[in-house]
Amino acid sequence: SQQGEEDPQALSIQEGENATMNCSYKTSINNLQWYRQNSGRGLVHLILIRSNEREKHSGRLRVTLDTSKKSSSLLITASRAADTASYFCATESGGTSYGKLTFGQGTILTVHP
Amino acid sequence: KAGVTQTPRYLIKTRGQQVTLSCSPISGHRSVSWYQQTPGQGLQFLFEYFSETQRNKGNFPGRFSGRQFSNSRSEMNVSTLELGDSALYLCASSLGVRLEQYFGPGTRLTVT
Numbered sequence: 001s002q003q004g005e006e007d008p009q010a011l012s013i014q015e016g017e018n019a020t021m022n023c024s025y026k027t028s029i030n031n032l033q034w035y036r037q038n039s040g041r042g043l044v045h046l047i048l049i050r051s052n053e054r055e056k057h058s059g060r061l062r063v064t065l066d067t068s069k070k071s072s073s074l075l076i077t078a079s080r081a082a083d084t085a086s087y088f089c090a091t092e093s094g095g096t097s098y099g100k101l102t103f104g105q106g107t108i109l110t111v112h113p
Numbered sequence: 114k115a116g117v118t119q120t121p122r123y124l125i126k127t128r129g130q131q132v133t134l135s136c137s138p139i140s141g142h143r144s145v146s147w148y149q150q151t152p153g154q155g156l157q158f159l160f161e162y163f164s165e166t167q168r169n170k171g172n173f174p175g176r177f178s179g180r181q182f183s184n185s186r187s188e189m190n191v192s193t194l195e196l197g198d199s200a201l202y203l204c205a206s207s208l209g210v211r212l213e214q215y216f217g218p219g220t221r222l223t224v225t
Contacts, residue, residue, distance in 0.1 A: 030211050040201060042117075043216040050211075088156065098168040098210055099146040099161025106155070 006089060006104040014112050019076040021107040023089030024069075030094040032065055032072050033101065037086045046074075046087075081113045114140055117206050117217035125223045131192040134220045138185050138206030145187040146214060147179060150201040159202075162187055191222075199224045 007022045025032070031050045035043040049056045049065045049072070056063045062075040076083055086108050090101040118137045126132050138145050147159040158171040162181035179189040185206075191198055201221050205214035 033213065035216075040219075040221075042203060042218040043205075045213045045215060048213050090156075092211060094211075096169065098163065099144050099207065099214075100158045100169050100171070101146070101148075101156075101205075101214060102158065103148075103156035 006087075006107045008107060009105070010108045010110070012110045012112065013079060015079060015081055017079055017111075019079050019083070019109055019111070021074045021087050021089075021109070023072045023074070023104050025072075025089075025091045025102075025104075026070065027091075027093060029067070029091040031092050032063075033090045033092070034061075034063060034072075034074050035088045035090060035103075037088065037106075038084075043088065076109075079109075079111045081111050083109060084111045085109060117204060117215055119202075119204055119217035119220050121220060122218065123221050123223075125225065126194050127225055128194055128196060130194050131190060132194060132222060133188055133190045134202055134204075134222075136187045136189075136204035136206075136217060138187070138204075139215055142206035142208055142215070143185050144207040144209060145181060145185065146205045146207070147187070147189050148203045148205065149173075150203060150219070151199075156203075159189065194224045196224050198222065 033048045034046040047058045060077045065072045086106045088106045090103045120135045144163045146161040150156045161169040165181045176192045181187045201219045203219045205216045207214045
C-alpha cells in the first residue's frame, strides 16, 4: 500500500522556471527520500532528509520536511529540459522495517525547452 | 564503482511458468531490496536481504521468493506466473539501514 500522496500528479513548466512537488505521508518516519525516474527505467536517488531535519539542499534541489504535518516538498530551481521525469517521495520507518521504502504515486514533471 | 546491475533486462513468459531475476549490488553493499512497479499499484516493496538473511517482507503471495548469496548478489523467483505479475522489477542496494538505496535499471517482465 502507498504511504501517501504526491501533489500535483503532473506538472508542466518552461525551462528556467522552478518546480515544486509535495508529498504527504501517514505514519511516523525515520527518513524521507526523493527519487527520479526517467521513462520506466531505474530510480535515481536525489536526496535523503532525516526526521530531525527540516531542510536540505543539493545543487538545484531543496527539500523541506514538516513532521508535524507529515509532509515534504521538493523544489527544483532553474529547471532544465533534462529534468523531465517522474519524481517519487519514499519514506522509511524505524524499528524493524529493514530496507523497506514506501513510495508515493509520483509527480510527472515535464519541462518544455 | 559500478552501479547495480540486473539481468535480464526484458523477459516474456507464459502464465504458469516460473521466472528467476538476478541482481548484483554495488560492491560493498550488503543490503538488497526488491520492488515491483506497476501502473496500477505503483512501487511496492517485495523483500530485503542482508548477509543472506531475509529481514523484511512485503505483502506479496508466497509465489514470490528470493535469496541472497555470500557475495551479496540476490535473486528473486516468481512461480506459477499470473498475468498480473507483469511489471518492472527493481532491485536496490544499500550500505545499511536508513541509508540511500541505489537502484538498478530493472527487469521488465511480461506475462502472456
